[in-house]
Amino acid sequence: KAGVTQTPRYLIKTRGQQVTLSCSPISGHRSVSWYQQTPGQGLQFLFEYFSETQRNKGNFPGRFSGRQFSNSRSEMNVSTLELGDSALYLCASSPRQGMNTEAFFGQGTRLTVV
Amino acid sequence: AQSVTQLGSHVSVSEGALVLLRCNYSSSVPPYLFWYVQYPNQGLQLLLKYTSAATLVKGINGFEAEFKKSETSFHLTKPSAHMSDAAEYFCAVTQRGGYGGSQGNLIFGKGTKLSVKP
Numbered sequence: 001k002a003g004v005t006q007t008p009r010y011l012i013k014t015r016g017q018q019v020t021l022s023c024s025p026i027s028g029h030r031s032v033s034w035y036q037q038t039p040g041q042g043l044q045f046l047f048e049y050f051s052e053t054q055r056n057k058g059n060f061p062g063r064f065s066g067r068q069f070s071n072s073r074s075e076m077n078v079s080t081l082e083l084g085d086s087a088l089y090l091c092a093s094s095p096r097q098g099m100n101t102e103a104f105f106g107q108g109t110r111l112t113v114v
Numbered sequence: 115a116q117s118v119t120q121l122g123s124h125v126s127v128s129e130g131a132l133v134l135l136r137c138n139y140s141s142s143v144p145p146y147l148f149w150y151v152q153y154p155n156q157g158l159q160l161l162l163k164y165t166s167a168a169t170l171v172k173g174i175n176g177f178e179a180e181f182k183k184s185e186t187s188f189h190l191t192k193p194s195a196h197m198s199d200a201a202e203y204f205c206a207v208t209q210r211g212g213y214g215g216s217q218g219n220l221i222f223g224k225g226t227k228l229s230v231k232p
Contacts, residue, residue: 004157006157033219033220035220035222042222042223042224042225043204043206043220043222043225045219045220045221048219056218056219058219090157090158092158092220098208098218098219100146100148100208100218100219100220101146101163101165101208103160103220104160105150105157105158105159106157107155107156107157108156108157110155
């Protein structure tokens with residue numbers, strides 16, 4: 001069974017630009033969560049999607065958004081990039097909403113904002 | 115509100131020595147607890163999880179952790195460190211849902227970097 005796939009693995013963007021990251025969950029998993037990892041703040045929850053609906057949201061500004069498609073694939077978008085958005089963005093999938101006992105993480109997308 | 119505290123941002127042990135990584139949690143409801151490992155430039159890999167069955171949980175790569183409610187702790191141990199154990203380790207908590215699963219997002223500690231000296 002293929003794991004969680006995140007694309008791209010690395011990304012360099014300029015301040016003010018926007019970026020879209022993609023996550024393909026494990027086959028059969030319907031819930032996708034996104035986390036931001038930085039040296040200063042550690043791992044912080046961004047949002048969770050289940051059945052194409054955002055079910056849970058962390059404490060991030062509205063520049064951070066996401067969506068989920070009918071095949072459970074998810075994208076997250078960051079608009080008007082700031083230097084502080086440089087981070088490793090991790091996606092996790094699980095079979096059901098909030099089922100963190102069965103959450104599997106992808107390898108992440110390393111975003112660098114210059 | 116739930117939270118996790120990992121004592122020691124860096125731990126260094128010699129190869130073959132005991133590994134002990136500390137995690138204390140705060141939760142107003144019975145928690146689910148997890149340990150994840152992260153190798154450089156990689157995602158998180160689940161080492162083990164506590165979901166209210168046995169309080170001593172065995173995980174992959176020889177790691178285990180014991181849930182101690184009285185101490186609100188979930189420390190990770192391994193009897194003998196190996197060079198390949200060098201990585202960053204994260205303790206995480208989530209709360210139980212009404213349907214027997216978990217509820218809400220994972221809340222992570224700040225992580226502990228483990229170094230293993232030859």
